[in-house]
Amino acid sequence: VPLLSEQLGGRVLVQCENLQRTGSFKFRGAYNAVSTLDETDRGRGVVAVSSGNHAQGVAEAARLFGVKATIVMPADAPAMKRARTERSGATVVTYDRATQDREAVAAEILARQGGIFIHPYNDPYVIAGQGTVGLEVAQDCLALGVVPNALIAPASGGGLIAGIALGLHSEFPEAAIGLAEPAGFDDYTRSLAAGAIMRNEATAGSLCDALLATAPGPIGFAINRAAGTRGHVVSDAEALAAVAFAFNELKLVVEPGGAVALAVLLAGRVPVAGRTVVVVLSGGNIEGDMLARALATA
């Protein structure tokens, strides 16, 4: 991106997962997970819990494999995310984020109708699927003849960043890996600093609806500790400013949670001067009202 590169004095490359099928990287992990199921398991159908992007990814992957999907979504999930999940043919079951435990709702569905549960991040096949982002970034850098000094991506449960660390380090073991989280939901940053899994106290209260996982997934956390991943925290205002920047300058539609890594860069919290930095835009499922809010406040 010439504009960002000139502003920050280095080379900034953008990985556009908002342009992925279903509008986020989640399709990669979901597709990989569903693809590993045998005929018997495919016949049983899949079940997932998600605020919206994993929901769409699983629903669309299931549709492509001819598998029935049941998705547990919070009642306050963005309407666009629910509608797009249903458009892929999935059955959506809602729960109340404040009073119900979504794992329990999913367990009840699995007990009643059977099926294979696809975890949004604590699943090696899901992490491997998200890891194709890291492999593609590595291949693109090789093709461009550049060495990425650092990569930063949004994190919720940490499956994307864990997969990316594995994929990118396979070619560029020296690349620094960073994750970005919304303020109040900085469980991953605190966990990495503490060397042990820490939980968020809040369950709501961020505009980044895609990044509200309560704690790092253990599989990805082990990978990220080994990779030396470092955490960064972004305010809602910074996330909205990044959404507006993507709209005005990059001509890309990015949701608040998908823009937090760009927000870290725009806030100057990652050194860019003289370096090559890759920033991942992880999703673009934003509604018009939220975009208008971002443009009005930026």
Place this chain on the structure above:
Amino acid sequence: VPLLSEQLGGRVLVQCENLQRTGSFKFRGAYNAVSTLDETDRGRGVVAVSSGNHAQGVAEAARLFGVKATIVMPADAPAMKRARTERSGATVVTYDRATQDREAVAAEILARQGGIFIHPYNDPYVIAGQGTVGLEVAQDCLALGVVPNALIAPASGGGLIAGIALGLHSEFPEAAIGLAEPAGFDDYTRSLAAGAIMRNEATAGSLCDALLATAPGPIGFAINRAAGTRGHVVSDAEALAAVAFAFNELKLVVEPGGAVALAVLLAGRVPVAGRTVVVVLSGGNIEGDMLARALATA
């Protein structure tokens, strides 16, 4: 684009000129034109007339070559386009679209301060620059192993579509070339049907502010006649629906004028079933208010 391909029963490829530097394809032709100037001419500076996208393209190309740019823009040009032109260091001179002739304003500036005039479309270097879109599409199709049966792109003065026809036909001489224009500004479609250059009567009254040229440029018109280019006309409502589709489904920011070729496709006016069709999104310089209007009416 899997979604469009599934909906329309063929293969739809999208060329994203909204992601080009300055947010539209216009940078290509402007850069090529400025690059051909010798040191003496570069020292004299460049002058252009434009409602906004050619303005930004010339301003940014001039900045990169260290050349002074003066741009004549209508007073009612979108504020974003003017601001982005000035950000590139150009001097903007405005005129009243209803009472003043922009060519006369430019001629007066050239007489007073000298400089090289860069026409927005009736210039072989500008057309050649836009033609790199056609070359890139051809290369991408070769890399994908697909033969494009048809390509459709927005047209105003016709420089883009003429350049594309030359570039794409160099590899795929059988590809059908189509252009899309807004209703009320269908001079190119009428001219192609008549075999002679026809003018628009209106000078304002379309949301597609980038597509208001009064008549085809003679150089491009000769190229398009030889290429067998065919015209399509799009209503403002259809253009807005395409802007909303690009936002919601493609996660791309596209301005109304940049979305008219997509609008032709969505309206079912180009056969897609069993074919490979390339659609060009030519620009993304839209303001939040216009996007909100598109989302509200779609």
